[in-house]
Amino acid sequence: MSKKTLVLGASLKTDRYSNIAINRLRQQNHEVVAFGLRQGEVNDVSIDTDLHNYEDIDTITLYLNPKHQEAYYDYILDLKPRRVIFNPGTENQELYKILKDNNIEFEVACTLVLLATDQY
Template sequence: MASKKTLVLGASLKSNRYSNLAINKLVSFNHDVVAIGLREGVVSGVKIETDVIDFEYIDTVTLYLNPTRQEQYYKYIVNLNPRRVIFNPGTENPEFYKILRQANIDMEVACTLVLLSTNQY
């Protein structure tokens, strides 16, 4: 199975954060992972970028930003044209759902960690 390249948006260096756990788990499941967060660093061999980068072939964007913090990334995410965006608990954002639907991008309100654990990723 081809790796689904995933962008973790809102990545954290703190090991107790869900975004950090998600990076670790995605890597352990052999997914190609890129990450953007507030602080540069490395988690499980994945470099966390602090600037938006035009990554290619993003299959999934998994969000770990509250709705207010997501706004600055709307256009960026739509331009990446991922197959889907996952809204993890606490990131639910009806305004963004509408934008994604208009761009024909699937969205899921789910938990990346649970999807991985249950083989639904």
């Protein structure tokens, strides 16, 4: 089953985990939208540099370090995702509490591992 995913912190650089995640998500036929600092394409996914009000986001997978996440708290809440995945290096106690208070699931995990082990 496809889970529409927002990759928040997407990169055009092929060695970045966010880039690899976009490719793996698409290989497994998940619908993907992406936001990053530089516009471009990864696989068949356009990286947006403007925040869009995407609809029906199941999962947000974070690739932003905690000090850069604060600017996106309201945006994340407004999208009303089912869950947020905190990839290694993105762990953020403050955002965990905000998500919990808003009944949004979260997990500290690696999107690539979840995909590889059929736990996504």
